[in-house]
Amino acid sequence: MKLSTKRRTLIINGVLVVLLLGGIAAAWASVGDDTSGDGAAPLTTRVTRGTVLASVSASGSVESARTRALGFAVSGTVEAVLVETGDRVKKGQVLARIDDTAARESLEAARASLDAAEEADTSTASGYSQYINARNAYRSAKRALAGTVIKAPFAGVVTAVNGAVGGSSGASGGSSQGGQAQSQNGSTGSAGSAGSGGSSGSAGSGGFIEIADPARLRIVGNFTEADVGRIKVGQAATVSFDALAGVTASGKVTVVDPQPQTSNNVVQYAVTISLTDVPSTVRLGQTATARVTVGEAADVLTVASAAVTTAGGRTTVTVLENGRQVVKRVEVGIKGDTTTEIKSGLREGDQVVRPRTSTTGGGGGIQFPGGGGGFGRGFGGGGGNR
Missing domain, CATH: 2.40.30.170 (Efflux pump adaptor protein, beta barrel domain)
Structure with a gap:
């Protein structure tokens, strides 16, 4: 005897209800005290001893850290440029020079004046003053001659050449600067001396030749x-x-x-x-x-940082014990990039449960295979039979 359509529908719905209730019972059993929420075997990681590193x-x-912008100490016409950008140079190496004819003539004149002042009577105030002036003029002329040449203050690499043969030296007559050259970020690098006659600016001042220590x-x-x-x-x-x-x-x-x-x-x-x-x-x-x-x-108990949870000033991990998940409170030390130091609450070899990516549906409840809904306190979602 054939079943009526209405009776067949009732039987099918009854079977579905039985299956649904069976699934609910199994789900509640799987989410009992300290057990996995989706019934699947939890992902675990062992507590091990090792080193925890934290970084930013x-x-x-x-x-x-050591750069110099070098220039001539006197003005003049550039006679030779002996390096190019990218060249490696040694300390004291001549990098460029200008025409030194005028500087040599000035030095000769200053030497003659100094000789005359030394031979004169320096016992009087006037004579001694003339001698001091002549001596200072000679020293200045000597520095000016040395300033017609740029020498490398340290071994390094030429990073820029900002002039050419036949052009002006662009000098402002400044003297050599030694000591520490400070950059804008507040750090310092040893500037060294400018070498014989070489005047220098800060690293970014744009000298005739710029050099850096690689x-x-x-x-x-x-x-x-x-x-x-x-x-x-x-x-x-x-x-x-x-x-x-x-x-x-x-x-x-x-x-x-x-x-x-x-x-x-x-x-x-x-x-x-x-x-x-x-x-x-x-x-x-x-x-x-x-x-x-x-x-x-170093040499501390460590666990994957992803397995550690902190909320309300309480830090916990979930440990797998005899197939059951037990939440334990722990004291942590350094929180590293991938692992966290455990000071107390766990032992080496303990299996700690790692968080699993959520696979719940939009209803926020447990997901049944093939269904679109879930349940929290009651039934949710919209994917079940009606």
């Missing part, structure tokens, strides 16, 4: 105000280079600028990182990322 990073470009490289990165509070002089850093895959250099923090720089309402601080063990493939001007190690804990 910023971008910058490779620059020399053996003293650094990165100046702008760190956020949240990160800079964790940075201290002497901390280690690792630098990677955008154009050199797999190439890194070591470094350390040498200067933390006390003055902030604000751009688009973002406050940042310049931090200078001096590089060591720089690969030969690294060049001036290359963009780089400096990662400063701001915290380190």
Whole structure:
């Protein structure tokens, strides 16, 4: 005997209700105390002993910590330019010179005046004054002659040549500047002496010839105000280079600028990182990322940071014990880039549950295979049979 359509529909709906109730019961069983919410085996990671590293990073470009803009000490016509941009030079090497005829003549005249003053009576105030004036004039003329030549103050690379043979020296008559040349970001590099007769300006003043020391490289990165509070002089850093895959250099923090720089309402601080063990493939001007190690804990219990939850001043992890998930409160130390130090609450070898990417539907409840809805306290979603 054939079943009527209405009776067949009732039977099918009854079977679906039974299956649905069975699924609900299984789901409630799977979300019982301290168990996985989706019934699947939880993802776990073991508590291990190791080193936790915490770091902050910023971008910058490779620059020399020692640069000089060199010029002539006197005005004149450029007679020779002996280097080109990119040339490597030695300390004391002559880089350029101007016509020194007038300077030599002035020196000869000053020498003669000094000889005459020395032979005169210097026992009187007038005679001694004449001698001092002649001596000073001679010394000035001697410096002027030396200033017709530019010499390299240190071994380095020529980064710019801003003049040519036959042109003017462009000198302002300034004397050699020694001591420390300070850059705008507040860090300093040893300037050295300008060499015989070489006048110098700051690194960006644009001299006749500009030179940089490639053996003293650094990165100046702008760190956020949240990160800079964790940075201290002497901390280690690792630098990677955008154009050199797999190439890194070591470094350390040498200067933390006390003055902030604000751009688009973002406050940042310049931090200078001096590089060591720089690969030969690294060049001036290359963009780089400096990662400063701001915290380190060695030989400690560690767990993946993703497995640690902090809420309301309470830090917890979920541990798998005998197939059940148990929430435990822990005390943490350094929070590293990928792992976190565990000071108490866990033991080495404990299995900690890692968070699983949510697969719930729009209703926010447990998802049944093939269904569009779920349930929280009651039934939700719109994908079930009606």
